[in-house]
Amino acid sequence: MKNISWKLAASVLVILAAVIYTIPTFVQGVWPYKKINLGLDLQGGMHLVLEVEAEKAVESSLERIAQDLRMTLRKDQIPATGLDQMEGGKISVRIQGRDQIDKFDKILNDSYKELRIVSRNVENDVLTVSFDLPDKEADHIRRMAVEQALETIRNRIDQFGVSEPDIRQEGDNRLLIQLPGVKDTQRAKDLIGKTALLEFKLVDENHDVNAALKGVVPPGSEVLYEVREDPQTRRTTKTPYLLIKRPVLTGAYLTDAKVQIDSQYNEPYVAIKFDKKGAQIFEKITEENVKKRLAIVLDNKVYSAPVIQEKISGGEARITGRFTPEEARDLAIVLRAGALPAPVKVLEERTVGPSLGTDSIHKGLLAGLIGSGLIILFMFFYYRGSGLIADVALLFNIVMIFGGLAMFQATLTMPGIAGIILTIGMAVDANVLIFERIREELRLGKSLRAAVDAGFHMATWTILDANITTLIAGLVLFQFGTGPVKGFAVTLSLGVVSSVFTALVLTRVIFDFFIVQRKIKRLSI
Amino acid sequence: MEFIKPNTNFDFVGKRKIAYGVSISLILLSIFSLVFHGGPKYGIDFAGGTIIQVKFPTSVVTENIKSGLAGMGLVNTTIQTFGDPREFEYLIRTDKPVQTTDTFSQQVKNSIKQATGTEPDIRRIEMVGPQVGKDLQEKALFAIYYSMLFIAIYISGRFDFRWIACAVIAAALMGSVYLLSQWHISMAILTAIALIITLVLFWILNLKYAMGAIVALIHDVVITVGCFSLFGKEFSLPIIAAVLSIMGYSLNDTIIVYDRIRENLHKYPKNTLGITINRSVNETLSRTILTSGLTLLAVVSLFIFGGGIIHDFALAMLVGIVVGTYSSIYVASPILMAWQDAGKKK
Numbered sequence: 001m002k003n004i005s006w007k008l009a010a011s012v013l014v015i016l017a018a019v020i021y022t023i024p025t026f027v028q029g030v031w032p033y034k035k036i037n038l039g040l041d042l043q044g045g046m047h048l049v050l051e052v053e054a055e056k057a058v059e060s061s062l063e064r065i066a067q068d069l070r071m072t073l074r075k076d077q078i079p080a081t082g083l084d085q086m087e088g089g090k091i092s093v094r095i096q097g098r099d100q101i102d103k104f105d106k107i108l109n110d111s112y113k114e115l116r117i118v119s120r121n122v123e124n125d126v127l128t129v130s131f132d133l134p135d136k137e138a139d140h141i142r143r144m145a146v147e148q149a150l151e152t153i154r155n156r157i158d159q160f161g162v163s164e165p166d167i168r169q170e171g172d173n174r175l176l177i178q179l180p181g182v183k184d185t186q187r188a189k190d191l192i193g194k195t196a197l198l199e200f201k202l203v204d205e206n207h208d209v210n211a212a213l214k215g216v217v218p219p220g221s222e223v224l225y226e227v228r229e230d231p232q233t234r235r236t237t238k239t240p241y242l243l244i245k246r247p248v249l250t251g252a253y254l255t256d257a258k259v260q261i262d263s264q265y266n267e268p269y270v271a272i273k274f275d276k277k278g279a280q281i282f283e284k285i286t287e288e289n290v291k292k293r294l295a296i297v298l299d300n301k302v303y304s305a306p307v308i309q310e311k312i313s314g315g316e317a318r319i320t321g322r323f324t325p326e327e328a329r330d331l332a333i334v335l336r337a338g339a340l341p342a343p344v345k346v347l348e349e350r351t352v353g354p355s356l357g358t359d360s361i362h363k364g365l366l367a368g369l370i371g372s373g374l375i376i377l378f379m380f381f382y383y384r385g386s387g388l389i390a391d392v393a394l395l396f397n398i399v400m401i402f403g404g405l406a407m408f409q410a411t412l413t414m415p416g417i418a419g420i421i422l423t424i425g426m427a428v429d430a431n432v433l434i435f436e437r438i439r440e441e442l443r444l445g446k447s448l449r450a451a452v453d454a455g456f457h458m459a460t461w462t463i464l465d466a467n468i469t470t471l472i473a474g475l476v477l478f479q480f481g482t483g484p485v486k487g488f489a490v491t492l493s494l495g496v497v498s499s500v501f502t503a504l505v506l507t508r509v510i511f512d513f514f515i516v517q518r519k520i521k522r523l524s525i
Numbered sequence: 526m527e528f529i530k531p532n533t534n535f536d537f538v539g540k541r542k543i544a545y546g547v548s549i550s551l552i553l554l555s556i557f558s559l560v561f562h563g564g565p566k567y568g569i570d571f572a573g574g575t576i577i578q579v580k581f582p583t584s585v586v587t588e589n590i591k592s593g594l595a596g597m598g599l600v601n602t603t604i605q606t607f608g609d610p611r612e613f614e615y616l617i618r619t620d621k622p623v624q625t626t627d628t629f630s631q632q633v634k635n636s637i638k639q640a641t642g643t644e645p646d647i648r649r650i651e652m653v654g655p656q657v658g659k660d661l662q663e664k665a666l667f668a669i670y671y672s673m674l675f676i677a678i679y680i681s682g683r684f685d686f687r688w689i690a691c692a693v694i695a696a697a698l699m700g701s702v703y704l705l706s707q708w709h710i711s712m713a714i715l716t717a718i719a720l721i722i723t724l725v726l727f728w729i730l731n732l733k734y735a736m737g738a739i740v741a742l743i744h745d746v747v748i749t750v751g752c753f754s755l756f757g758k759e760f761s762l763p764i765i766a767a768v769l770s771i772m773g774y775s776l777n778d779t780i781i782v783y784d785r786i787r788e789n790l791h792k793y794p795k796n797t798l799g800i801t802i803n804r805s806v807n808e809t810l811s812r813t814i815l816t817s818g819l820t821l822l823a824v825v826s827l828f829i830f831g832g833g834i835i836h837d838f839a840l841a842m843l844v845g846i847v848v849g850t851y852s853s854i855y856v857a858s859p860i861l862m863a864w865q866d867a868g869k870k871k
Contacts, residue, residue, distance in 0.1 A: 041834070049657060186630060347654040351630075356578065356648040356834075363832030371826035375819050382815075414834050415763045421827050422770065422842065425820030426777070432819070433781065436812045443531060462784040465683055469780060470773030472679060473672045477769050480668035481762070482661075488766045492773075 011506045015396055018403030025406055036405045037164070038180070039413030039487050042361055044354035045180040046188060050153075050344040052173045057145035057342035058138045059086060066091045067246050069112060070220070078104055084219050084245075090118055092130035101127045145341040146173050153177065153192050155337035160191055160330075174347065176482075185351045187330065195299050195343045196334035198251030198272075200285070201243040203293035203305055209242040220245055224295070226302035228322065241302050243295050248285045250339075253278025257335035259328045262320070268328035269320040272335060279315025287311040298331075364417035372398070372424045379428060383435055385524030389510045390431035393502040397427045400498040401491060410494075413487030423495025426470070430503030434459045435525055448523055452511055456504070463503060471496045528814065537806045538799045541859035548744055548856055555751020565750060568759035571662045573655035574620045577633060579645040581613040586641065590615065593640025597632055608833030614648075616833075622654045665765040670716045672769055673742055674698060674723065676776060681727070681735035684783055691735070694726050733861050738779050741857035745775045745849045752844045758837055767841035774820070775849025778813055779857040785809050786858065798865060802858050810854075817850040 025036045040047050063086060070083045078100050082092045095104045104127065108115070115131040122128075133141070150169055157165045157179065166178040182188050204221045212223050226239040256273040274282055285294070286308050295305040296319055303321040323331065376394065379387035401420055405412055438455030446454065471493055478489035514520050537544075559565060569576055579590075587604045594602050599619060607614040630647050638644045653661075678695050682688040702719050720743065727736035746768055753760065785805035793801065824846060828839035 346652070348657045349650070349652040351650040353646070353648040355580075355646060360832060360834055363830060364835070367827045367830040367832075367835075370830055371823035374822045374826065378819065378822070415766055415838060418763075418827055418831065418835050418838055418842075419770075421823050421831075422820070425816075425823035426774070428819050429777070429816040432812050432815050436809075436815075440531070440808070458788075462781055465784060466777040466780045469676050469679060469776045470770070472675045473769045473773035473776075476668050476672040476675065477766060480664045480671075481766065485762045485766045488763070488770075492770060 007505050007509045007512075011509050014400065014501065015506075017407075018396070018400040021403035021406040022399055025402065034406045034409060036402065037409065037411045038357070038361075039411045039416065039484060040178060040180055040350070040357075041352050041414045041484055042357045042412065043180055044352050044357040045178065045182050046185045046352075047348070047350040048175075048177040048179075048189065048192065048346060049170070049348035050175045050177065050192070051347050052146045052149045052175065052340075052344050053342050054142035054145040054173050055089070055342075058133060058141045059089060060342075061141055062086065062089070062091060062133055065112065065115065069093075069107075071246075072107060072111065073104070076103065076107065078107075080104070081219075090130045090132045092128060095127045095129075096125060098125055101125075142173070146175070148341045149344060150175055152338050152340055156191055156333055157188075159333045159337060160188060162188070175344070181354070183354070187326065189346070189349070191330050191334060193344055193346065194334050195340045196251070196337075197299055197339040198254070198335060199247035199297045200249040200282075201245070201247050201295045201297055202285075202289060203295055204242045204244050205292060207242055209240055212242045213240055217242075224297060224300055224302050226305070239302075241295055241305055243297070243302075247297070248294075249274075249278060249281050251335060252339070253281070254335060254338075257332040259325070259332050260318075267320070268323050268325050269318050270323070270328055270332050270335065271316065271318050274315035274317075276315075279313070282315055282317070283311060283313045360414050361417075364414060364421075368417065368421045368424070371421050375424060375428055379431075383525055386435055386438075386511075389507055390428055390435070392510070393431065393507045394424065394427055396506060397495070397498050397502050398424070400502070401494050404494040404498065405490070408490070410490045411487050412491070413484040415484045416487035416491040419488045419491035419495060423492065423499060427495065427499035427502065430459075430463045430467075430499055431507060433463055434503065434507070438523070438525060442523070442525075448521070449515055452515060452523070456508055456511075460504060463500060467496045467500050528811065531811075533807050533810060534803070535807060535810075536803060537854060538803045538859055538862060541855070541862065544855035544859065548852070551748050551751070552744065555747050555754065558751050558754040562754050562757075565754055565760050566757060567658070567662070568761035568764075569618065569651060569653045569658070570761045571658050571665070572620065573622050573653050573658035574618060575622055575650070575652045576619075577617040577647065578607060578649035579615050579617065579633075579637065580648055581615075581641070581643050581645050583643055584613055585643055587615065589641040590617065590637055593636040593638075594633070596640065597636040599633075608836070614833070622652050661762065665762070666713065666716045668765065668769060669746065669772075670702075670719060672772055673720070673739060676742070676772070677723065677727070677735045677739050680738045680776075680780070680783075681732040684734035684787060685732045687730070687732060690730055690732070694723070694730070698723060731864070733864060734783055736863075737857045737860040738776060738783075740860050741775060741779055741849075741852040742772050744852050744856050745771055745845060748848045749841055749845045753841065756840075758840065761837070763835070763838045764841050767838050767845065771842065771845030771849055774846060775852060778817070778850055778853035781812065782806055782809050782853055782858050786861070798862060802861060806854055806858055813850060813854065817846055821846055 021032065021034060024030045024033055066083045066086075070080065073080045073083075078095065081094045085091070095101050101122070108129070114133070114137060116134040118130045118132055120127070120129045132138075146169060150167065153175065154165075154167050157167065157177075162179045162182055164180060166176070168176050170176045177192065179185075179188055201224075204218065207218045207221065209223070212218065212221065217223060221242055222245045223240050224243055226241065227236055228239075229236045253274045254272055255275045255278075257270055259268050260271045261268050290308050290310060293305045293307050296303045296317075298319075303319050319331070372394065376391045379390050379394075381387070383390065398420070401423065404410070434455050437459045438451050441451035441454045442448075474489050474493035474496060478486060478493065481489055515523075590604055591602055594600075594617065601621075602617050602619050604618075605616050607616045630650060634645060634647055674695060678691045681691045698719055701722075702715065705715050705718070724736065724739065727739065749768060749771060753764070758764075782805055785808055786802055789796075789801045789805050789808075793804075796804070821843070824839055824842045827835060828843055831839055
């Protein structure tokens with residue numbers, strides 16, 4: 001019986017594989033070590049969709065170029081106005097005097113080839129040029145911003161310590177972040193969402209901060225605040241600072257950041273270390289600005305603005321700010337991982353506590369056990385011996401779904417469990433089809449062997465057709481779905497494939513065994 | 526054991542006018558309910574918003590939860606009991622996507638504790654921004670439309686043997702959907718247009734089986750959606766998953782009948798279409814009832830024991846399976862007669 005033997009071999013192989021892949025989920029540390037991942041809805045955790053505001057990265061790069069241009073013009077003593085303000089993603093500059101215009105044009109053409117001139121007109125010897133970045137360059141910056149944000153967030157999460165995080169890009173500028181099992185979700189979110197742009201800015205001591213607060217901000221300067229909360233009285237105080245806009249040093253030069261405890265006040269602070277170039281810049285700035293104040297700014301918030309007492313060499317500094325130990329630790333992590341190239345916005349957030357997940361598993365299991373128990377009993381009463389064969393097939397079916405989930409490293413979600421329960425119902429369908437057909441053939445007076453043959457033969461295409469359409473729905477769902485729904489698509493598709501296999505191959509082997517080997521005369525169906 | 530005796534001979538085809546009447550009134554009722562309620566009631570997945578699931582150790586007054594949340598600036602909340610009322614679990618919903626910065630969940634916990642006197646366990650917080658909600662809506666409609674299209678192609682290929690005609694239709698439809706989507710027409714209208722074009726094309730090209738299957742599918746989906754609208758249930762992502770699997774399931778039944786029709790057309794070429802269809806539906810009746818019953822067993826157990834999260838999903842499946850079984854007996858097959866009926870009138 002050649003026919004039986006390949007079916008037998010296939011059945012044994014598939015079931016063996018399914019069992020082997022199922023074991024590691026229930027027993028720790030067994031080969032092949034692939035476990036079924038539980039979805040966030042079952043084990044608790046956090047699901048975030050972030051949008052990288054990539055446009056901001058383009059703007060800040062244009063701003064940097066404008067600042068640079070301003071410095072160059074100042075050095076060449078060309079008076080220019082307008083370089084501070086950005087309007088609609090463009091920067092306009094006004095230059096007065098024919099000589100100055102010629103000089104300016106030369107600089108613009110020689111050193112700022114990357115800028116795109118949007119409009120240019122001369123009126124009464126006043127030149128107005130507005131420029132932005134060419135589309136290709138802007139696109140590149142946007143793409144890089146998203147990529148870099150992804151990398152940075154991955155670094156931060158790795159250091160925060162989450163097992164098996166899933167972080168990936170979705171669409172042009174969205175990031176999908178899944179953190180299973182995270183308990184302190186708020187902290188995790190703050191850690192991820194912080195831009196962490198560290199800047200050192202000199203305090204503008206030539207102008208009055210109070211005048212600036214009334215609206216007269218000198219060009220090239222800005223007002224930023226230091227916000228402090230008194231832990232005892234819960235009152236916040238805001239101290240304004242007038243700072244020179246252009247940072248003298250940024251966090252890009254950091255090599256390390258770690259938490260240390262101040263021995264005097266017993267308060268944690270973050271010790272940062274610059275790389276060689278950063279250390280040189282830091283030394284130069286501190287040397288040139290002794291007795292002036294240098295503000296440490298993180299995400300446009302002033303943390304402290306100490307007076308520079310003397311030249312600091314060695315490239316080390318500290319950030320203080322009445323941190324709790326957790327705050328200090330998280331700040332060190334974000335500083336080490338680097339700044340996000342652009343701010344991010346939370347578009348979607350789903351947090352599930354671990355207790356709810358456990359509940360869901362229990363309820364899903366209960367529903368599954370009761371449902372399949374009823375079906376198994378029914379099949380036995382309705383089809384007797386053949387029903388028992390279908391029941392055996394059903395059990396293997398479930399094992400195969402679990403094995404498949406582990407093998408493909410798929411994620412089991414609550415709708416996924418529903419999918420399994422549903423396939424239990426659908427799996428018996430194939431057997432019902434075959435059995436009804438066999439009954440029909442028997443009624444026509446065919447011999448046992450012929451009836452079984454015809455039953456399987458006639459039902460095969462019907463089963464395939466019926467299941468392929470369900471598979472189509474499952475695959476489309478997999479393509480379009482996210483999270484829990486994807487989990488449902490996976491179990492549904494796996495269930496369809498395995499139920500076809502058990503119905504057409506496995507049950508056939510068992511039938512053939514009884515008919516050919518045991519030579520039974522009467523089929524219990 | 527047998528429920529349905531062999532050689533039953535119910536006249537399904539003869540009663541098709543009644544069945545059409547029932548189906549059309551159900552569909553009209555669904556559409557009416559949808560229009561009356563101003564479209565489906567979207568959950569936060571599609572509408573955007575925030576839900577917070579809380580559990581208390583003892584019974585609390587829901588009004589207190591509401592006032593507590595109002596105290597921290599969360600106004601316009603709706604609160605419903607979640608799952609078993611003896612478990613004191615509630616679902617709080619606001620239409621606004623709250624940017625849950627800093628210590629949001631702690632704040633919620635404290636406010637509720639102050640107002641009710643019992644400390645809640647915050648079990649779930651979900652926030653979906655409006656943009657994401659809109660994207661998900663489009664994705665869901667696309668998913669439903671494309672599954673229908675692919676399924677139709679498969680069926681007309683397998684049953685009408687017109688793979689090429691179908692592939693051409695599919696390519697043309699996908700192309701036009703893509704082009705139309707560039708014009709930012711609302712996805713719902715777009716899908717409706719695409720479906721109508723699909724049906725018209727099937728009718729003109731005489732793709733009977735594909736047409737029957739698609740009509741049955743639309744029938745099932747509309748009635749299920751209508752039922753949800755009538756009961757005031759919300760649409761969420763899992764419900765879309767349920768709708769798609771209903772489509773797969775209902776088709777399962779339809780195909781099995783079609784298969785038998787095809788077989789009987791070969792076996793008894795002299796019989797009229799009506800007799801063949803009747804015979805086929807009757808021959809497969811035992812299986813149809815049995816499988817639907819068994820799947821219903823599984824779904825009912827999911828509905829009763831599966832817990833709050835999966836409750837609505839199971840309800841959608843429940844409705845869908847019943848409607849799907851009905852449609853494969855009374856809608857999908859009799860509609861094959863439509864060509865014949867249309868021919869007679871001429």
